[in-house]
Amino acid sequence: MGQEDIRIGGLAMFEGIEGVFLAVAVFLGFYIIGCAIRLGVGPTAPDRAVALDTINTLIVAAMFILGAAYREVLFVDISIVYALLSFITTLYIARYLEEKKPGMVNVEPVECCFAPGSVSPESGENAANSGGGGGKVEKPAAGAAGEEVVS
Numbered sequence: 220m221g222q223e224d225i226r227i228g229g230l231a232m233f234e235g236i237e238g239v240f241l242a243v244a245v246f247l248g249f250y251i252i253g254c255a256i257r258l259g260v261g262p263t264a265p266d267r268a269v270a271l272d273t274i275n276t277l278i279v280a281a282m283f284i285l286g287a288a289y290r291e292v293l294f295v296d297i298s299i300v301y302a303l304l305s306f307i308t309t310l311y312i313a314r315y316l317e318e319k320k321p322g323m324v325n326v327e328p329v330e331c332c333f334a335p336g337s338v339s340p341e342s343g344e345n346a347a348n349s350g351g352g353g354g355k356v357e358k359p360a361a362g363a364a365g366e367e368v369v370s
Contacts, residue, residue, distance in 0.1 A: 240288030247281040268312045275305035 258270040279302045286294030
């Protein structure tokens with residue numbers, strides 16, 4: 220079998236194996252357009268992040284295919300660097316989205332937020348009475364029935 224031309228309507232669109240590579244690159248371009256629509260329409264930020272990552276992956280694939288079609292190593296080198304930068308960008312976007320989850324607040328626990336009547340684990344003081352009246356809570360004796368003695 221020899222190389223055959225891909226003919227559409229009697230016109231030779233792509234010739235040989237390079238033509239197959241170029242046809243695949245054109246189809247990848249259509250997929251990139253579809254992902255760009257999702258990038259613009261996506262109702263949530265994670266949808267947009269996935270669409271952007273998919274676009275970057277398709278661009279890398281298209282650059283590899285074009286490098287093979289034109290027999291240029293430069294396309295492959297550029298696509299490797301682009302893939303690395305795309306991966307790092309995706310990590311930063313994911314980290315940003317993880318920190319900005321709705322409903323989640325990064326609050327450090329504060330020592331003064333004990334419920335009234337509870338005992339602070341560090342000082343052993345009653346949280347309700349720690350302001351001025353002492354209120355030390357003693358641990359029950361070994362033989363006691365679990366009752367607390369407040370002095």
